Amino acid sequence: AQSVTQLDSQVPVFEEAPVELRCNYSSSVSVYLFWYVQYPNQGLQLLLKYLSGSTLVESINGFEAEFNKSQTSFHLRKPSVHISDTAEYFCAVSDQRNTDKLIFGTGTRLQVFP
Amino acid sequence: SAVISQKPSRDICQRGTSLTIQCQVDSQVTMMFWYRQQPGQSLTLIATANQGSEATYESGFVIDKFPISRPNLTFSTLTVSNMSPEDSSIYLCSVPTGSGSYEQYFGPGTRLTVT
Numbered sequence: 001a002q003s004v005t006q007l008d009s010q011v012p013v014f015e016e017a018p019v020e021l022r023c024n025y026s027s028s029v030s031v032y033l034f035w036y037v038q039y040p041n042q043g044l045q046l047l048l049k050y051l052s053g054s055t056l057v058e059s060i061n062g063f064e065a066e067f068n069k070s071q072t073s074f075h076l077r078k079p080s081v082h083i084s085d086t087a088e089y090f091c092a093v094s095d096q097r098n099t100d101k102l103i104f105g106t107g108t109r110l111q112v113f114p
Numbered sequence: 115s116a117v118i119s120q121k122p123s124r125d126i127c128q129r130g131t132s133l134t135i136q137c138q139v140d141s142q143v144t145m146m147f148w149y150r151q152q153p154g155q156s157l158t159l160i161a162t163a164n165q166g167s168e169a170t171y172e173s174g175f176v177i178d179k180f181p182i183s184r185p186n187l188t189f190s191t192l193t194v195s196n197m198s199p200e201d202s203s204i205y206l207c208s209v210p211t212g213s214g215s216y217e218q219y220f221g222p223g224t225r226l227t228v229t
Contacts, residue, residue, distance in 0.1 A: 004156070009154075032216050034217055037218075040209070041224060042222065043118070043206070043220045043221055043222040044157075044206070044208075044220035045220070046217045049216070049217055051216060090157065094216060099143065099216045100162060100210065101159055101208075102157075102159070102218060104155045104156040104157040104158075104191070105156055106154070106155055107156065
């Protein structure tokens with residue numbers, strides 16, 4: 001069975017500051033890793049994912065995440081945040097043998113202040 | 115990409131009553147998923163709904179409490195039966211993106227408050 005831990009329930013930062021949202025997972029099998037974002041009053045949408053290949057993956061809006069197998073982590077980072085990045089961020093994993101089932105973390109609320 | 119709509123977007127219900135949530139997708143999909151997001155907690159998969167067969171429920175969820183219908187390839191309903199305040203949650207449906215992408219598209223969710 002898999003589990004996902006997002007230690008930070010809330011992360012307040014000022015605009016243009018760097019940010020890291022932490023995600024650790026537990027699994028006895030190989031997994032795929034995802035970050036989803038939920039903007040205020042909107043549905044969940046995929047931000048980025050790691051399936052295979054390069055352990056550093058990037059999104060179109062400047063976020064990146066690095067898969068670290070030895071530390072079972074998939075932390076999300078952005079060097080300079082914008083007000084518009086204010087949202088709830090969810091880390092998720094799926095078993096490579098059963099990709100239909102997503103296991104989510106509890107989410108991290110990123111609040112960007114001017 | 116798939117566009118998913120849910121009805122209602124929110125509702126306030128009295129305990130002991132039932133609410134049916136609708137999920138509509140703009141394309142035909144074999145599988146649809148129903149999730150629950152309780153306040154301050156992660157999203158939890160309730161069940162997988164395949165067209166033409168009974169839904170498959172995850173541990174801790176039963177058909178009597180969360181009956182699901184899947185009459186065609188673009189539509190599904192989830193009913194929350196005999197509600198209690200503990201059922202207050204956001205309920206979301208999702209569909210797989212397919213084509214080896216392994217992620218899912220999510221609907222906007224239904225925010226349910228039980229008083």
